[in-house]
Amino acid sequence: MKDQKELTREHNIKNILAAAEVVFANFGFKGATTEQIAKQAGLPKANLHYYFKTKSLLYRELLEGILDEWMEEAEAFDDYEEPKIALTHYIQAKMQFSRMRPDASKIWANEVIQGAGVVSEFLETTLKSWLENRVTVINGWISHGKMSPLDAHALMYMIWSITQHYADFERQLAILNNGKSFSDEEYQQKTDQVVQLILRAVGLADK
Amino acid sequence: MKDQKELTREHNIKNILAAAEVVFANFGFKGATTEQIAKQAGLPKANLHYYFKTKSLLYRELLEGILDEWMEEAEAFDDYEEPKIALTHYIQAKMQFSRMRPDASKIWANEVIQGAGVVSEFLETTLKSWLENRVTVINGWISHGKMSPLDAHALMYMIWSITQHYADFERQLAILNNGKSFSDEEYQQKTDQVVQLILRAVGLADK
């Protein structure tokens, strides 16, 4: 059974990680200050350093959590056997993640843009093997005539880029949408349009 | 006629801007140091501050140049009247820019991810009016039956995101490509695949 101290500890760590996600996403690793993260989490800077020895370690633990979530979300790809259903669900799951967790997506983007110093091992192992397995699935669909011939890697990169664009570039999209962020309804429409465009690209659309 | 001093001046400014592009792209605004930029440009830090009063001003001037280039490149969209040719050329131009100037693309991405503090005015005015004009052109194609019905904004965002992905995420793509950056030949193939996927998405592919 957890005592009070342990509960406080969990609560604080959760708060700090949530605060760090916001601040790292909006200011970058170097631009984020531990003072700002602590303030956002509602405690003094020294406490933050009590729970996370260094800024670098906090960043690494945060990224680890984001990678775990990414892997969970990726399972949507495997829930269905028919390409049309599988792709539709995967794209919808990624669009939903961009909507709910834009800061997580931004941290990922920043990390990769700046050379993936921290996540390169994850990319080389986990992500690469996940990708190659799905490429095999897609090529299977193609060889069974269930989908137009295409380069499976290029398709995956297209899905990743467009869905993450709605998180990473949300500020630009809001400005181009007359200065207003998408409403839930508008975002649902955008999701449908993305699904539709990609299904057409792979030869699986109704019309 | 330009004298020696003026030539030196131009040469140094050009060098500093080129160095700044590399350093800002790979370390972010805050992560980049004027010392590092100066070193990359081959001169002492004090000289950099002689040509550019502050780091912030250097960053702004650099971004301005990138926006100008973006506008030039965007003209590829208007060089042809038929949708298939126009889109093909535009996508190829954007893929080429990602190949030749990945750092410029990364700086743009970083700037927008972190709230577009510097470029928001450009987005609100120049980019927005450019986009709306092209949306009108696309809608014209659709109403003349030259293209499948679709949301023109969603199409433009798809083109932007996938083409810029090849610059911004080049590190990730290289890792997933067995640790090797794309050769010129491979990149040409990727470009063809992107063009093919998008043409299919809009109902303009041969097959």
Next chain:
DNA sequence: GTCTATACGTTGATAGAC
């Protein structure tokens, strides 16, 4: 125009009282 030395602010991290 160039460059060395330096002033000054910011920030990550800790000491030590509670």
Next chain:
DNA sequence: GTCTATCAACGTATAGAC
């Protein structure tokens, strides 16, 4: 576990000699 006070390192910017 919490928090105030403090320090050392770093980074922007400039002064001033050449």
